[in-house]
Amino acid sequence: MAQWQELLKLDSVLQNQVRQLYEGRFPTDIRHWLSNWIESQDWGAAAVDENAAGTCFQALLEHLQDQWTRSIQQNNILQGPNFSGMRDYVMENFQAQPMNLAALLSECLKEEKKILASVKATLPCSSPVMTPQWIDLDNKVTQMKLQIAELKKEVKTLEGLNEKLHFIQKMWQSKVEQDVGLAQSQTLVEQECLKRETFITQTKHIVLQQLVTTLNQLAQIVTTLTSVELPEWKRRQQLACIGCPEDTSLELLQKWFTAVTEVLLGVREQLQKLKEQNKKYTSSDSASLSDSLAEFDKFTLSLIRKLLTNALVVEKQPVMQNLPHRPLILKTGVRFKMTVRFLANLPVFKDLLKVKPIFDKDVEEVKTVNGFRLFDFNLDDSKVLDVDTPDGAMMAAFEHMSLKEKKARTKGSCEPYVLNPLMVTEELHIIRFVAVLHLAGETLDIEASSLPVVVISSSNQVPSAWASIMWFNMLSTSEPMNLSLFVDPPPLSWQQLASLLSWQFLSMGQRPLDQDQLSMLQDKIMDYPEDLVHWNKFSKDESVWIWIDGILDLIKKHLSDLWQHGYIMGFVNKQRTSSLLQNKPTGTFLIRFSESIRDGAITFSWVDHSTGEKRVHAVEPYTKKELSVLSLPDAINHYTLTTQGRSSNPLVYLYPDTPKDAAFGSYYTVPGPSTNKNMKEYVQRRLAVVSINPTPPPSPPRDVPQMDVDTVDPNTDFFQRLEEILSDLLELPEWSNLQLFPQESLNYPVFPLQNEMDH
Template sequence: MTQWEELLRRNLIQGRLSQLYERKFPRHIRHSLCLCLESQDWDLAALDENKARACFHALLMYLDEQWNHSLQDNNFFPGPDFLGMKDYLVKHFQDEPLNLAVILSECLQEEKKVLASASEKQGCGSPAVQQKWKELDRGVNELKRQTLEVKKEVKSLELLNENLDYVQKTWQNKVEQDSGLAQSNAAVKEGCLKQANFIMQTKEMVLQQIVDILNQAEQIVAALTDVELPEWKRRQQLACIGGPVDTSLDHLEEWFTAVADVLIQVNQELQKLQDQSKKYNSPDASSFPRETENFTLSLLTKLLANALVVDKQPIMSSLPQRPQILKTGVRFTAAVRFLTNLPEFKCQLKVKPVFDKDVEETTTVNGYRHFDFTSDNSKVLDVDRPDGGLVAEFAHMTLKESKARPKGSCESHLGVTEELHIIKFVTELQFAGLSYNIEASSLPVIVISSTSQIPSAWASVMWCNMLSTSEPRNLSLFVDPPPLTWQQLSQVLSWQFLSVGQRGLDEDQLSMLRDKIVDNPDGIIHWNKFSKNESVWIWIDGILDLIKRHLVDLWQDGYIMGFVSRETTRDLLKEKLGPF
């Protein structure tokens, strides 16, 4: 797997990497030429013009080869524009191949840093998290081992039953044909009885093994659905507002898939035991423990009901760093993933997005806007990504406002950018004789009608994501918005500068901001103070926009002090000699 594919697989091409490619090099060329680009030594080329020129010509030759291959394939759908990429490289770098080498060296090094940072967060987190994940790994591996043992025992039982049945039937025929064997009949019957008792005891032992597996599986399912999955959703929520956290689903997908596979295999072995009891008229056939099968299916149901997640929150391509803001009539994308990635489920799940499904505010709040999708966006989950995930990507969704607005039972004082909505992704699965209704909900989204509403909408997204930490989400949050502590707000503000300028705020900058924003001695900031009446956020957002447009390099390198009070400015000017 190339470095670029690894970044895609782990959903890391965002934030500082996304901005880097916006400024330095076309992202679509990096994507299409990932293998060729990474096969060249751009670090060395950045120091040697001859090497840089050789690497440049190697790229052009590769593009020519790919163009010729595309002509020979005669694909109906157009592929990458290799000629367009070649024209771009020739136009911008033919006379300055060293410049290309410097740019690509910087980009590839930055990618390595992002991967290393993500790996550190994932693999070298707190000792408690590490220990918890190791225990889950051990628990899942133990389930798989015990399930293999059960399968061997069930197969052994089948052979024992076959042998006993054969002896009983053939011996009876021999006795009927030869009366001289009648005196041996009692001994044979006694042997058969002993064998039947042994089979019964073995079966009871296997059933107990299955119960032990299910008891362990129950604990792991609870850990996955009640602890690990909510924690991942919280990390994703923070990542949406710039938090430098790991949102990889690798561990969860591995655990969900393994445990579901164990439960499916256990259910199959239970069916085999039941079939054996009926086939060989076992004395315990009527008392077969149906509750064990029901227990298995209940665990599987809980796992599958939680397996659908919103892998990529709704986002417009024009606002790559500000998800959860949608504009009517403008295309946006989202993606869902089914964590139980088994072959049995491939192409079996058709997912449909539904706007504001089961949202009380649509009927109880007067003036609450109603929206619909402009077309049917249903997708079938399929394995069509480099990481092999069971994913459906909704790449062409748009919203329109419904004309009818039913009146509710109370008045709404919410502004457009305070009105929270959700998108639910629903599907139905038929499996193991049961029907599963499965759904996953997006984080709250805000629907705007004008780009001028983006700053206020983003303030609402940040406030909501910091406060609404569990499901179901509180879509009436801004009817009476709770305050944030300075610790919470300072963290999310620093993330904004990290996302835009690749450097967060230091303690001095945060201290100045605190003096400007916080009036309350308890360090509490109210929503009205931040975004409504005094519009502190609009001022900060203007600074972020200035950095993004003109000052990224200077901000990243620390040449801009940023937030400095008048008093500090005077002191600094007095300390330094010069005409200014």
């Protein structure tokens, strides 16, 4: 499908974003009516080659002329597009510089692709795309359903043949006893019965052969489901938990598990009927048939056991309400929720499975010099799986789970410890769900495990805990999970870390990192491009992750729309900024993240040629506290630079050449000067962000004091904990507007809630 046709299917917000790419630069009518032709040209090559640009330009004029000629021939001048006007526009604006046209279209086509990519990355997984592997498996499962239906017919036919033969034998014997003269026909009847017995024996062999074929095929399918498809789904879920746009829907797996379970139960049912027939209608091969049926039944039970003991899965991993983008981080005393699903969704199993969560079941805790912590659930939250869900899934939602610390071992313990201590944010724990299923005289012990979780006691520990979650799930791909991974954590390659970081920005801001942004981060993180990234380098010792996490939080709270639409270049250092801006017109600016403020801040740099020299200036970075008062678009719109007694806004074009108002106009919330005629007697006022003189020398880094992630200050954490408890109990996302009690009733100083939340 043409790229433009895909863009036309987007919602109005995204279509407006596309429109802004062209506004004031190129008519969208031309882009629309010539979409296929425009997308077929190599504008990237033409943007850097004057001859190629001239060739593309002439081809465009000829194509427009051809379209105009066709409109005349079809008598469609008034109703159709104005191709003649389009041709005139192109000649007037780009004939002198065709490379400008090529550069513009090359850039716009790339930005269109980014918009489409961001949409595809966030689409809900309602109908998974069938891969060839899945199509093949789906066909095999369908074939099994047909085979069991055919087997039922064969068994029923066999039963009819046995009944008829038994009837003939009994009725003939009765008639001979009543009429001795019929004895002379005994030989004929016996011959007929022998023929029927032979046919029945042949039919039995056919049925048994069908059973062998069906069971072997079922064994392959069960192995594929439990050893291939289910582990692959669990891996996709692992990556999705750390931001990767993976399809984690369970519809196909549930369909296959349910269908194969139904077929296996159908096989057992037919085996039982064959056993009953063999017992009722004895023959010379009854003993051997009985042994074969017993062996088949045992094998069928083993397949059922293997399938059903793998059918319980954690559909939604543990997540706290106030950290929806960061699952697997749990805080003591704070509610979290998770969901389990039984994939073999048959009515026979309804209300038979009671699922109980157990914390750290069968886990031997890692022993460190700091001891290790033990936890338990505050409530016994066992649930029976049911199908009272809109999609009919057999599941249980555990929505009110919370943890309490049960016991801790300290340095005084005489047990041996490893030399490498673990921080609390490196301790990995696990939640298991256990259930018992009684089926056909068999007892099946069924379990499902969550991914490893990190238990924190302070919100200050979230960044470090999330680093552990990301690192583990990027590295660990096998079961049982290695909960001791951080005793000796393996390194990541740059490719792995680049993907991981890009997913974080996609998750928080609906836009991944591009190659230029990743290149800047690579230079900041790694000493040499070919190096591996080690855990201590990433997470400790003045960690670069804390800086990145601060920027993610900044995007989430204040910049999500601007980041999603690509207005923030973000990760670009000062040298690269100067290189990009120095040949641009005066007032061209770009937006980048501060490298000196570890808690996350943003600034903009612009180029100035007014003095005859190329100079690039930068404004003092805006922090979260400042952006909570004034949005970045309003700060850009009202920014004022005062030099030599003259004041003006130096910001004109967002890099590379988008007019400032075209990019940010829809985000302005603070009005400009008043035009009310009744206010003439007043001096007009407006909100302004003012800088005196050009950019001063860079100030020293404003580092945020590093927190000890293993300790909690009860005074500074008080409001944060209170907010979590109240929002948890009342299920409110915020309570900053809720008046709980008069301030004068408090015996301790009252601090602004927003400041505490920022802290």
